[in-house]
Amino acid sequence: MTSKSKTILYSGLLAGTLDILAAIFVYSVILHQTTAEKILQSIASGIFKQHAYTGGTQMVFYGLLLHYFIAFAFAYFYYKIYPHVPILKKNIVVSGIVYGIFVWIVMNLIVLPIVFPKLPSKEFDLPLIISVLILIVCIGLPIAFVTKKSYEL
Template identity: 85%
Template sequence: MRSKSNTILISGLLAGTLDILAAILIYSVILHKTTAEKILLSIASGVFKQHAYTSGAQMMVYGLLLHYFIALAFAYFYYKIYPHVPLLRKNIFLSGSVYGIFVWIVMNLIVLPAVFPKLPSKEFDLPLLISVLILIFCIGIPIAFITKKGYEL
């Protein structure tokens, strides 16, 4: 077995990198809905509220660090439950997809409403589907794959 900390670190950093790159590529470059800067500032605003939008580049760094902290937390949680949930060991793509949906639910139905009480209501539309797919392919599957490999080594 690879060391616990290495497995969590690698899976969390990879998932965090894939997730933020996907968000920037899709929402900023392809759809032109926002900018990379605003994405990072929005993440930072979870802690620093409106101050995040008036503090410049330092807040973008804080947003990126917070983003990686969250990704590492989800990697840690998956690693801890992996040996206790048989479904996670059966199929990487199935377990990664389920975990990506779980991450979406936690972030969008628990964390974000707790941090931002006045969020717009969610509708089942293309942006929602894109956000779920990003979490499946950029968070869930990479964490599932690396965790499985970590336990096998």
């Protein structure tokens, strides 16, 4: 496996795992808003619509697969732009924060409205701040760190 493939695989697995664990911990364990199963079914509903909520364990698995696919896509994109965007090389923390915010914007203002046209409007409140922080800490920073280390080798 090439260094590029290893970097994308590792950063995608790390980011995807941290992100789904954070979502489950925050929204299921701390806030008691949903269950881990419902979180993964909601991800699967992006493709399978309402059937995702009645499809049982299979839909939970598809949700997890789709979640990791998205994480790998963001890991791949960051890896590809890293050598061409000089600011990403200057400060890993700032790069990770900016990339986490970028991921939130792409997912919440582009992807989700396309997949789910009847989403409620976004309010600047604690749940929004939590969702941005999760993406910064669990997606942006790990992908930035792993990618930077890979390019330094």
